[in-house]
Amino acid sequence: MLHNQTKETNEVQTTADKLFAETQKLADNGYRFIIADVFEAEDNFELIYQFGKDYDATTLRLTVPKGAEIPSISPIFFNALLIENENQDLYGLKYKGLVVDFGGRLYMSQDEVEAPPQSMAGMNVSLVKKWNKKADTAKKEG
Amino acid sequence: MGDRRTVIPFGPQHPVLPEPIQLKLVLEDEKVVEALPQIGYIHRGLERLVKVRDFNQMVFVAERICGICSFQHAMSYCLSIERLMNIEVPERADYLRVIWSELHRVHSHLLWLGLMADAFGFEAMFMETWKIREAVVDMMEATAGSRVIISTCQVGGVRRDIAPELLQQIVKLADDVQRRVKAIEHSVLNDYTIKKRTVDKGVISKEQAWKLGAAGPVLRASGVKWDARMIGYAGYKYLNFEPVVETAGDCYARTKVRFREMFVALDLLRQAVAKIPAGEINVKVKGNPEGEAFIQVEQPRGEVTYTVKGNGTKNLEKMHVRTPTFANIPAFLTMLPGCELADVPVLALTIDPCISCTER
Amino acid sequence: MGLINNSRAKSPWVVHFDCGSCNGCDIEVLACLTPLYDIERFGILNIGNPKHADVLLVTGTVNPRNERVLRNVYEQIPEPKVVVAIGACACTGGVFADCYNVIQGVDKIIPVDVYVPGCAARPEAIIDGVVLGLQKFQEKVEKMNKKAVGN
Numbered sequence: 001m002l003h004n005q006t007k008e009t010n011e012v013q014t015t016a017d018k019l020f021a022e023t024q025k026l027a028d029n030g031y032r033f034i035i036a037d038v039f040e041a042e043d044n045f046e047l048i049y050q051f052g053k054d055y056d057a058t059t060l061r062l063t064v065p066k067g068a069e070i071p072s073i074s075p076i077f078f079n080a081l082l083i084e085n086e087n088q089d090l091y092g093l094k095y096k097g098l099v100v101d102f103g104g105r106l107y108m109s110q111d112e113v114e115a116p117p118q119s120m121a122g123m124n125v126s127l128v129k130k131w132n133k134k135a136d137t138a139k140k141e142g
Numbered sequence: 143m144g145d146r147r148t149v150i151p152f153g154p155q156h157p158v159l160p161e162p163i164q165l166k167l168v169l170e171d172e173k174v175v176e177a178l179p180q181i182g183y184i185h186r187g188l189e190r191l192v193k194v195r196d197f198n199q200m201v202f203v204a205e206r207i208c209g210i211c212s213f214q215h216a217m218s219y220c221l222s223i224e225r226l227m228n229i230e231v232p233e234r235a236d237y238l239r240v241i242w243s244e245l246h247r248v249h250s251h252l253l254w255l256g257l258m259a260d261a262f263g264f265e266a267m268f269m270e271t272w273k274i275r276e277a278v279v280d281m282m283e284a285t286a287g288s289r290v291i292i293s294t295c296q297v298g299g300v301r302r303d304i305a306p307e308l309l310q311q312i313v314k315l316a317d318d319v320q321r322r323v324k325a326i327e328h329s330v331l332n333d334y335t336i337k338k339r340t341v342d343k344g345v346i347s348k349e350q351a352w353k354l355g356a357a358g359p360v361l362r363a364s365g366v367k368w369d370a371r372m373i374g375y376a377g378y379k380y381l382n383f384e385p386v387v388e389t390a391g392d393c394y395a396r397t398k399v400r401f402r403e404m405f406v407a408l409d410l411l412r413q414a415v416a417k418i419p420a421g422e423i424n425v426k427v428k429g430n431p432e433g434e435a436f437i438q439v440e441q442p443r444g445e446v447t448y449t450v451k452g453n454g455t456k457n458l459e460k461m462h463v464r465t466p467t468f469a470n471i472p473a474f475l476t477m478l479p480g481c482e483l484a485d486v487p488v489l490a491l492t493i494d495p496c497i498s499c500t501e502r
Numbered sequence: 503m504g505l506i507n508n509s510r511a512k513s514p515w516v517v518h519f520d521c522g523s524c525n526g527c528d529i530e531v532l533a534c535l536t537p538l539y540d541i542e543r544f545g546i547l548n549i550g551n552p553k554h555a556d557v558l559l560v561t562g563t564v565n566p567r568n569e570r571v572l573r574n575v576y577e578q579i580p581e582p583k584v585v586v587a588i589g590a591c592a593c594t595g596g597v598f599a600d601c602y603n604v605i606q607g608v609d610k611i612i613p614v615d616v617y618v619p620g621c622a623a624r625p626e627a628i629i630d631g632v633v634l635g636l637q638k639f640q641e642k643v644e645k646m647n648k649k650a651v652g653n
């Protein structure tokens with residue numbers, strides 16, 4: 001259960017297919033989009049969308065398997081654009097229907113490193129470069 | 143000439159922007175028709191440091207997300223951890239947190255005002271505001287021993303106490319700053335040139351601002367009465383204040399909001415000093431954080447949110463920070479089309495961009 | 503040439519480039535310009551254009567994206583030039599040294615003459631660093647003069 005400072009947020013469990021419709025419903029009710037978070041597990045992602053109205057917060061929570069496409073909510077809330085692009089960069093999520101798609105290059109430059117999986121965080125560039133190279137050769141061989 | 147379009151790269155190294163960000167501006171003659179940001183020049187990836195630093199050490203990393211609102215970042219992080227571990231912070235610590243937060247707010251708004259003046263070419267006012275700011279920064283040094291990154295917050299309270307004589311000094315400082323800012327306020331808000339360059343520029347309506355998720359002064363200048371301090375975290379639940387609201391939604395309104403916010407912050411300082419109780423300043427922290435928490439805190443630039451997840455070990459599983467500028471960029475992008483190229487720096491400055499916290 | 507080079511050393515112009523700092527060091531660099539610290543009393547002037555500058559002040563960590571920009575700015579500064587790395591981040595990567603997108607230290611990219619420690623570096627330290635940089639600058643100028651005479 002998520003808490004904000006004073007109380008628990010209302011939480012709604014949803015799925016990837018229903019996400020867009022649920023978001024639209026919230027938008028029609030005068031909510032704004034605050035932030036989306038990603039929790040990474042072994043073979044799936046847990047996504048959390050935060051919406052706010054006055055001082056209340058509402059959470060949409062869904063689980064998607066790795067590699068699945070997620071509908072982008074940026075056509076409804078323009079400001080979801082940045083965070084969805086960020087997640088594309090840092091977690092390799094795939095969004096369908098992004099208003100502006102940076103193609104996983106919002107933070108990382110073309111010829112440089114990719115963000116390592118969360119399990120490898122805390123490594124510096126030179127190590128990651130090595131890791132990327134290894135992944136590349138593995139790809140070629142495999 | 144009609145459909146001739148030019149693309150002008152604005153930044154990354156630009157005199158009015160202290161930090162690198164690039165805007166690709168598509169122009170038709172002098173008018174901007176489209177703008178696309180290119181960020182990532184400051185991306186460090188510090189959120190993933192949670193894997194190698196334990197939750198107490200992360201306070202110092204969180205603090206360095208942004209050097210201007212550093213204390214508030216540390217405080218938001220501590221609040222979220224305290225929420226996970228159900229820690230009750232002593233009342234005196236709550237008040238001390240308010241005092242340092244509001245000192246940061248005053249210094250940040252003064253800093254912004256200086257940069258704004260510099261963008262207009264008012265060198266003298268830049269110097270003047272930064273001179274006032276020095277007094278605030280000196281107070282930070284007197285109370286914490288360091289000028290910008292003060293490292294006084296810790297999980298479970300604060301690290302240092304402020305002596306009673308110093309508290310009185312803070313009141314004196316507040317009066318002094320109030321007097322000096324009042325003097326500038328008059329000359330800024332009534333200046334012909336400044337009015338010419340800000341009134342009716344970059345207008346965002348109330349609905350737009352809310353829907354785009356704008357934060358802080360940008361949101362309040364459009365007439366939305368929303369201030370995360372009203373949630374009542376830290377010592378704000380004991381104090382009296384009203385969010386500052388303007389309705390015009392243009393650059394001038396945003397300037398005005400920041401001026402008035404400074405006075406509110408000074409008032410909060412006086413209130414906090416008058417009410418602060420004696421007692422402990424921190425509690426011992428036992429155990430490790432577990433669970434999820436979502437925290438909203440009002441920084442000088444707007445609302446910051448922290449999402450943390452702990453798994454019962456000393457390292458958090460995930461920390462995610464959404465910073466005010468991150469929220470304000472969509473609003474900024476909608477302001478741009480239709481304005482003149484010469485207005486872009488002013489528009490950029492009125493959202494008070496802080497790129498280092500946007501990209502973390 | 504002698505006259506120009508000498509006056510260069512007496513009134514160096516600095517350009518400040520922020521590559522990924524947390525702003526803490528940035529605002530201290532700016533604070534140096536303001537009345538309390540007033541770096542102009544050493545004849546130092548802050549400008550926006552690297553082509554006019556003699557001294558490059560770098561704050562913050564380098565990452566693969568701004569590395570290119572940093573190199574570009576450095577190359578645009580005419581010889582002789584001095585580079586001052588300000589703050590723990592610019593010297594070694596500071597608290598961010600372990601992040602995946604951080605290259606530890608500006609000196610991995612461009613030659614650095616003076617290192618200013620601190621997080622955030624204090625204005626006094628920055629001024630000391632720049633003044634130390636000026637001595638190095640003077641040496642470089644003299645070397646250039648000798649070369650000019652030699653030819």
Ligand code: SF4
Nearest residue numbers: 524526589590591621
């Ligand atoms: S050295 Fe410290 S204050 Fe300076 S940019 Fe780095 S983290 Fe910020």
